[in-house]
Amino acid sequence: MAMFVHLTSTANAPRIRRSGIRAAGQGQGGVRGVYCFPVLPSYTLTHQWLRELARFGSQGRLVAVHVRLDDDQTVLVGRYADRTRNAQSTVPAAEAVRRIAALDDPRGWEVFVPRAIRPREVHRIRTAPQVVGWRYQPDAHGVRPCTCFGCRVRGEYGARRLRERSPHPLDGPPPPARVLLARVAAAGDPGDPAVLREALHWFGMRRRGPLAELTRLAVHPDPGVREELVWAVARWTTPGVADLLDSLADDPHPDVREAVEAVHASP
Incomplete structure (x- = not known):
């Protein structure tokens, strides 16, 4: 059995215990399913997506949902950027774990299960530190964030100050x-x-x-x-x-x- 972790809002935990994880994510080709990541020896790498996901309006703290899947369950695996190019690979779950574990730098990689997760496949739900992982993209620390309309997150903490400090030549903030x-x-x-x-x-x-x-x-x-x-x-x-x-x-x-x-x- 292959073990993965799915990060979600604490508010969803009771429903997940009762009914499993809904196929709310959208993968390449418009397929609905669940995003997750293999449980690796490195705690930081396993939960690397936590801070990035917390940027997008999660309801309170995030929890880690551990999921067990059959080794031959078909999943999509690849970097986040591969999703937009429809370049993620379709492999068995066990192969997805092996492929990511063998990488020198698995940051930015993801696994997509093209279906909902059944209640019996939920192994446990754990609390997780809220400061683990990268934001924006791996190695973004020390790089000035982009303030263009496409990159900024409306309502994000500190977004207004950032745009006033580093205004984008085309996307503002606008003059008075x-x-x-x-x-x-x-x-x-x-x-x-x-x-x-x-x-x-x-x-x-x-x-x-x-x-x-x-x-x-x-x-x-x-x-x-x-x-x-x-x-x-x-x-x-x-x-x-x-x-x-x-x-x-x-x-x-x-x-x-x-x-x-x-x-x-x-x-």
Whole structure:
């Protein structure tokens, strides 16, 4: 029997004891199942994913669920990056343990069981220290975290301070609204399209904005400015956004009309 560990929130422990582990994870190819890692002689390597998983809004502390699987149970094994390239290997569970145990550096590797874990396969549930493992990626310590929109985790502890200390050139944080309005005013009338598009890009990262001061850009002669205006106000909760988008839905340029259609089609 091959032994693996699955890390999950303490709140899930009673349900796991009663019903097993649900196939809530999604592996390569969209298959549903359970992520786990072999139990190795090294405690740190066995629980290496703990701090990384704790970053994504787990409910309280995490626990380690030890799972016994038949040696011939088919699993997927590979590095996390292999999942996105559909390059993980399909092997028996025993071979997955042997392959990972033989690695000089198994950090970042994972095993995916393409089904739910049955209650009888749950060996035990243990508490685990909450500071074990790496965050972001192996060897990330000492490397400046990326603050782009794709890498940052919304609501993560210290995220706002990090973005203010190391702002991303494209993804912010955006300058204050008064600074952006000053740039729009300094652009002139009708205004330099490049300056206006940049200001609207930053306005698009806000939840609300000065709609009245930007409405005039709906008739700007550059269609790129009008299209950027659509994307800037699309997610605002400011009153009047719907009326502005309705007026731009009849814009003479197809790119602007398509932007409005895409906004209305998005959930």
